[in-house]
Amino acid sequence: MTQLVDYADAVRRFDPVLGIEVHVELGTRTKMFCPAEVEFGGDPNTQTTPVSLGLPGALPVVNGTAVEYAIRIGLALNCQIAESCRFARKNYFYPDVPKNFQTSQYDEPIAFDGWLDVELEDGTVHRVEIERAHMEEDAGKNTHVGGAAGRIHGADYSLVDYNRAGIPLVEIVTKPITGVGDRAPEVARAYVQALRDIFRALDVSEARMERGNVRADVNLSLRATPDAPLGTRTETKNVNSFRSVERAVRYEVSRQAAILDAGDTVVQETRHWHEDTGITTSGRVKSDAEDYRYFPEPDLVPVEPSREWVEEIRAGLPELPQAHRRRLQDEWGYADAEMRDVVNAGALDLIEATVAAGSSPAAARKWWMGELARRAKQDEVELADLAITPAQIGELQGLVDSGRINDKIARQVLDGVLAGEGDPEQVVVDRGLEIVSDDGALLSAIDEALAAQPDVVEKVRGGNQGPVGAIIGAVMKTTKGQADAKRVRELILERIGS
Amino acid sequence: MSTISRDEVARVAALARIELRPDELDRLAGELDVIVESIAKVSQVATPEVPATSHPLPMSNVFRPDVPEPALPVDDVLAGAPEAEDGRFAVPQILGEE
Numbered sequence: 001m002t003q004l005v006d007y008a009d010a011v012r013r014f015d016p017v018l019g020i021e022v023h024v025e026l027g028t029r030t031k032m033f034c035p036a037e038v039e040f041g042g043d044p045n046t047q048t049t050p051v052s053l054g055l056p057g058a059l060p061v062v063n064g065t066a067v068e069y070a071i072r073i074g075l076a077l078n079c080q081i082a083e084s085c086r087f088a089r090k091n092y093f094y095p096d097v098p099k100n101f102q103t104s105q106y107d108e109p110i111a112f113d114g115w116l117d118v119e120l121e122d123g124t125v126h127r128v129e130i131e132r133a134h135m136e137e138d139a140g141k142n143t144h145v146g147g148a149a150g151r152i153h154g155a156d157y158s159l160v161d162y163n164r165a166g167i168p169l170v171e172i173v174t175k176p177i178t179g180v181g182d183r184a185p186e187v188a189r190a191y192v193q194a195l196r197d198i199f200r201a202l203d204v205s206e207a208r209m210e211r212g213n214v215r216a217d218v219n220l221s222l223r224a225t226p227d228a229p230l231g232t233r234t235e236t237k238n239v240n241s242f243r244s245v246e247r248a249v250r251y252e253v254s255r256q257a258a259i260l261d262a263g264d265t266v267v268q269e270t271r272h273w274h275e276d277t278g279i280t281t282s283g284r285v286k287s288d289a290e291d292y293r294y295f296p297e298p299d300l301v302p303v304e305p306s307r308e309w310v311e312e313i314r315a316g317l318p319e320l321p322q323a324h325r326r327r328l329q330d331e332w333g334y335a336d337a338e339m340r341d342v343v344n345a346g347a348l349d350l351i352e353a354t355v356a357a358g359s360s361p362a363a364a365r366k367w368w369m370g371e372l373a374r375r376a377k378q379d380e381v382e383l384a385d386l387a388i389t390p391a392q393i394g395e396l397q398g399l400v401d402s403g404r405i406n407d408k409i410a411r412q413v414l415d416g417v418l419a420g421e422g423d424p425e426q427v428v429v430d431r432g433l434e435i436v437s438d439d440g441a442l443l444s445a446i447d448e449a450l451a452a453q454p455d456v457v458e459k460v461r462g463g464n465q466g467p468v469g470a471i472i473g474a475v476m477k478t479t480k481g482q483a484d485a486k487r488v489r490e491l492i493l494e495r496i497g498s
Numbered sequence: 499m500s501t502i503s504r505d506e507v508a509r510v511a512a513l514a515r516i517e518l519r520p521d522e523l524d525r526l527a528g529e530l531d532v533i534v535e536s537i538a539k540v541s542q543v544a545t546p547e548v549p550a551t552s553h554p555l556p557m558s559n560v561f562r563p564d565v566p567e568p569a570l571p572v573d574d575v576l577a578g579a580p581e582a583e584d585g586r587f588a589v590p591q592i593l594g595e596e
Binding site for chain 1: 510513514550553555557560562565567569572575576584585587
């Protein structure tokens with residue numbers, strides 16, 4: 001087992017350099033080079049054509065929508081869009097690649113030379129330079145039979161489903177990410193997360209990590225000092241959650257530091273990430289680029305997006321997540337720290353929808369970051385997974401604003417909604433929670449309270465209004481909290497005649 | 499002067515999973531030499547203004563609309579598979595062969 005160097009110690013003595021490759025499956029209806037319909041979860045091999053199976057004589061035709069999506073991604077990442085580019089064959093043998101080559105792009109990617117500003121949780125911004133974004137196709141899915149728990153090591157044989165083979169992918173490759181020091185894991189995570197948000201905003205992919213719509217390969221190397229030449233890197237493949245991206249980088253920093261400390265050299269190789277144990281293990285030794293024997297795809301003609309088309313796509317780009325966030329913060333008047341907390345808690349979309357449902361931004365934030373955050377934490381679920389919708393919170397706040405219930409009762413209404421008793425209005429009616437606004441009912445409760453506390457009445461008559469609270473408290477108790485405290489106060493003062 | 503060595507032929511053959519006999523390696527090294535030399539001559543003539551050609555047709559932007567068409571029936575898909583299981587192709591273990 002590899003010895004590890006403590007992370008903090010490792011980043012004190014070494015300068016980590018990252019490189020991240022992100023694959024995103026595009027949300028087109030059909031595959032990249034054939035009209036097989038793409039639908040998640042179909043029975044094995046029900047979404048193929050002779051093209052995606054690589055049958056002899058089958059000819060590919062490019063999906064125009066996939067090209068448009070790739071251009072959208074390129075533009076959102078501040079890239080140049082190639083005036084002309086080609087597809088290339090990347091040749092290798094693996095059962096999930098039925099043609100024995102992957103149709104990809106090599107020296108002529110559709111987009112290149114971009115950047116993305118990535119914001120860390122504390123608000124620090126790091127600019128990540130984008131080398132290229134190119135179009136390619138996904139591979140099929142191998143299921144390993146026998147051996148330990150479906151792992152490739154020790155498997156007896158494999159079963160292959162080609163439904164996924166040929167789904168359009170865009171691969172986004174960064175330039176070496178330097179100058180991040182001990183924050184390398186956070187930068188890696190924030191970058192992948194920012195990309196996921198952009199894919200969703202652009203509507204080019206559902207970008208669901210758990211379905212493998214977005215997959216990250218993380219390259220990492222260490223060097224003694226920031227001005228030393230780049231060290232030997234490893235590439236950790238298929239790190240498929242934000243948290244894993246962060247953990248995988250930390251692990252590789254600690255592992256490589258130990259190797260360098262021992263005076264050994266890091267082997268340039270592909271490594272596998274193990275979600276369960278949080279470690280990486282050696283995969284195959286990384287092939288040289290020429291081992292793939294790339295050559296231009298003879299079955300496809302070049303893609304030459306006209307400048308008019310590119311500008312049309314640019315003009316149609318939606319507001320991107322960062323700009324969106326900035327605009328909302330301005331509109332809502334949240335402080336920087338408040339906004340960051342909202343984003344980090346995954347509450348931004350929820351609050352936006354709650355505001356759209358009529359709530360004030362302040363009240364929406366109070367609900368989602370307060371009471372609801374507490375309940376989500378208690379139940380160990382994400383905010384978005386609570387059994388209550390932004391529209392219901394908007395309705396609930398509307399009931400408070402109109403004075404029909406107070407804040408305290410609102411929490412009981414929340415209980416009812418979360419328990420599946422219906423919308424807030426329904427819960428208020430069914431549970432009889434509406435505020436007692438009938439003065440007659442309030443007055444009898446007040447008289448009772450006044451009779452019980454004659455000393456308070458004396459003090460108030462003497463000009464000291466402080467003790468009124470004690471009477472209000474008694475009335476609220478009698479009415480089970482369903483009284484409007486302001487009105488109760490008015491009535492008490494009227495009654496005492498001060 | 500030979501530019502393609504016998505070892506290089508053997509390496510490329512291995513990458514392409516083509517099994518070659520010793521006499522074939524010798525013959526192909528010679529033949530590939532001729533091809534490489536021919537291309538070198540073309541390269542001398544071609545100036546940077548001549549764009550690389552990967553395709554004989556003067557065409558670009560041949561796109562298909564993103565509209566589904568019926569998939570191949572599963573029985574047809576698996577008809578050529580030496581072995582299948584649960585609607586999937588069964589293949590020998592993967593890492594063992596490396």
